[in-house]
Amino acid sequence: xxxxxxxxxxxxxxxxxxxxxxxxxxxxxxxxxxxxxxxxxxxxxxxxxxxxxxxxxxxxxxxxxxxxxxxxxxxxxxxxxxxxxxxxxxxxxxxxxxxxxxxxxxxxxxxxxxxxxxxxxxxxxxxxxxxxxxxxxxxxxxxxxxxxxxxxxxxxxxxxxxxxxxxxxxxxxxxxxxxxxxxxxxxxxxxxxxx
Amino acid sequence: xxxxxxxxxxxxxxxxxxxxxxxxxxxxxxxxxxxxxxxxxxxxxxxxxxxxxxxxxxxxxxxxxxxxxxxxxxxxxxxxxxxxxxxxxxxxxxxxxxxxxxxxxxxxxxxxxxxxxxxxxxxxxxxxxxxxxxxxxxxxxxxxxxxxxxxxxxxxxxxxxxxxxxxxxxxxxxxxxxxxxxxxxxxxxxxxxxx
Numbered sequence: 001x002x003x004x005x006x007x008x009x010x011x012x013x014x015x016x017x018x019x020x021x022x023x024x025x026x027x028x029x030x031x032x033x034x035x036x037x038x039x040x041x042x043x044x045x046x047x048x049x050x051x052x053x054x055x056x057x058x059x060x061x062x063x064x065x066x067x068x069x070x071x072x073x074x075x076x077x078x079x080x081x082x083x084x085x086x087x088x089x090x091x092x093x094x095x096x097x098x099x100x101x102x103x104x105x106x107x108x109x110x111x112x113x114x115x116x117x118x119x120x121x122x123x124x125x126x127x128x129x130x131x132x133x134x135x136x137x138x139x140x141x142x143x144x145x146x147x148x149x150x151x152x153x154x155x156x157x158x159x160x161x162x163x164x165x166x167x168x169x170x171x172x173x174x175x176x177x178x179x180x181x182x183x184x185x186x187x188x189x190x191x192x193x194x195x
Numbered sequence: 196x197x198x199x200x201x202x203x204x205x206x207x208x209x210x211x212x213x214x215x216x217x218x219x220x221x222x223x224x225x226x227x228x229x230x231x232x233x234x235x236x237x238x239x240x241x242x243x244x245x246x247x248x249x250x251x252x253x254x255x256x257x258x259x260x261x262x263x264x265x266x267x268x269x270x271x272x273x274x275x276x277x278x279x280x281x282x283x284x285x286x287x288x289x290x291x292x293x294x295x296x297x298x299x300x301x302x303x304x305x306x307x308x309x310x311x312x313x314x315x316x317x318x319x320x321x322x323x324x325x326x327x328x329x330x331x332x333x334x335x336x337x338x339x340x341x342x343x344x345x346x347x348x349x350x351x352x353x354x355x356x357x358x359x360x361x362x363x364x365x366x367x368x369x370x371x372x373x374x375x376x377x378x379x380x381x382x383x384x385x386x387x388x389x390x
Contacts, residue, residue, distance in 0.1 A: 026266050055388050064270025067262070071221050074269045074276070075259025081269070081276075082388035084381040085372040086365075090388070097390070106364055106371045120371060121362045150389045167316045169301055170281075176301045176315060177280040186279040193250050193277035193285070194345045195292070 007138050009036035010069040014138065017068075025064045030118055030133045035065025035089070038102040041142055042091040045100040050093060054079045055156065057088040057103075080156060087119070090150055094158045097151045105146040112136045112144060202333050204231035205264040209333065212263075220259045225313055225328045229282070230260025233297040236337055237286040240295040245288060249274045250351065252283040252298075275351065282314070285345055289353045292346045300341040307331045307339060 009017040021032050046052060054072045056062040059081050063074060066089065072078035092099025109116040114132040117123045168179040172188035182189055204212040216227050241247060249267045251257045254276050258269060261284065267273035273289075287294025304311040309327040312318045363374040367383035377384055 024262075025268055025271050027271075029271075032270070057382070057388070059269060059272055061270045064268050067219075067268070067270070073220055073259050073262070074254060075227070075256045075262070076220050076222075076224075077254055079269075080388075084387050085376055086368075086370045086380055086382060088370070101389075103370055107369060119362070152388050153390045156388060167314070173281075174302060175281045175283070175298060181280055185281055187252070187281060192279050193252070193275075193347050193351055194296075195348045 007141075009033070010040065020068050021064070024068055025061070028130065028134070029061045029064075030115075030130065030137065031061030031087070032065045032068075033134060033137045034087070034104055035062045036069060037137070037142060038062070038089055038104070038145060039065055039069045041102045041145055041147060042089060042100050045102075045147060046091055052078075052091040052099070053094040053156070055082050055090045055092070055152065056080070057082055057084040057086045057090075059083060060087075062087065062089055082156075090152065092150070092152050092156070094156070097154070097157045099150055099152060101148050101150045103146050103148075105144060108144045108146070112140055115140065115144065202336075204228070205235065215263055216259070219263055220256070223325065223329070224256045225310075225325065225332065226256030226282070227260045227263075228329060228332045229299055230257045230284070231264060232332070232337060233257070233284055233299070233340060234260055234264045236297045236340055236342060237284060237295050240297075240342060241286055247273075247286040247294070248289040248351070250277050250285045250287070250347065251275070252277055252279040252281045252285075254278060255282075257282065257284055277351075285347065287345070287347050287351070289351070292349070292352045294345055294347060296343050296345045298341050298343075300339060303339045303341070307335055310335065310339065 007014040017036060018028055021028055025032055054066050056066060063079060063081060066079050067073050086103060088101055088103035090099045090101040114136045118128055118133050165178045165180040167176050170177050170185040170188055172184045175185060177185035202209040212231060213223055216223055220227055249261050251261060258274060258276060261274050262268050281298060283296055283298035285294045285296040309331045313323055313328050360373045360375040362371050365372050365380035365383055367379045370380060372380035
């Protein structure tokens with residue numbers, strides 16, 4: 001098995017990364033191994049020493065690879081989710097908006113039947129083999145991904161106004177919220193998560 | 196300082212939790228200490244042994260407390276963000292949708308000037324003292340939070356259909372996406388993060 005060899009993900013040896021994934025994510029999801037390689041590709045394509053924010057286009061697994069391998073977390077907001085359902089992440093400069101997008105390229109999966117079956121859901125999960133998928137990911141290395149230069153929308157770019165928005169109490173629920181969002185908080189505008 | 200005493204957050208001693216926060220979140224944010232106490236309150240109010248999913252109503256800090264103290268992460272999707280800008284989290288049963296919501300209650304901050312100044316942004320950040328805020332959080336313990344029973348909207352409840360949505364290639368960008376989202380992927384419908 002190639003993956004027992006010299007493969008590294010970030011600064012981790014492969015097996016060490018797998019342990020970290022189990023501990024944080026709760027299980028060894030193939031998507032996080034893919035995500036780990038994608039993070040490395042993105043970093044390798046960034047200007048050296050540059051600070052970056054990250055966008056994940058899917059909430060499935062990918063964000064946990066980013067949280068394990070970079071300083072960006074969802075709670076420090078250097079990591080953002082912009083759900084398009086595509087398996088892609090973007091590392092970008094939060095002042096200029098310029099960045100590098102890395103995606104798992106379905107057109108490059110011809111030689112990798114186990115990855116293809118997993119990624120495109122060609123077979124029910126119970127007919128798939130985690131070992132075979134991981135083995136293919138390790139052998140495929142960076143060959144199954146694509147990259148492109150992108151510029152993110154202004155809403156993802158840092159601005160002083162965002163930082164200094166005032167806090168007030170919602171006249172409806174009485175809780176604190178950013179008053180730039182309206183006269184009432186978004187929940188009392190009908191956009192809360194409760195029925 | 197009370198916080199050097201016997202305070203625990205989750206299974207961590209206070210200082211140990213602060214170390215974990217530094218390592219994962221990158222800095223000691225008061226919001227994560229609050230979040231840690233909120234996680235403990237939510238757990239204490241759940242039926243014992245029950246599995247739960249979590250919603251954070253703010254992406255500021257709170258999700259990192261959840262990721263440090265529970266098995267729920269953004270990438271395993273047991274943690275979800277439903278941004279209302281309120282400082283609240285909900286632990287809920289993903290099959291019934293019933294849960295407990297915990298929020299930082301602005302009306303209970305009368306005795307806690309440093310927390311109040313931080314939470315309601317009453318003073319510029321540089322005029323605030325992190326030590327004083329943390330000291331007040333430790334002394335306030337659970338006294339500044341509120342709880343309520345809630346039922347989450349159906350979109351947060353587990354359903355077999357969601358799990359089995361088919362994957363296809365977008366005719367526009369060629370990338371894989373969940374075809375239940377439309378004929379093209381959400382990015383090619385104009386809802387992507389790029390300009």
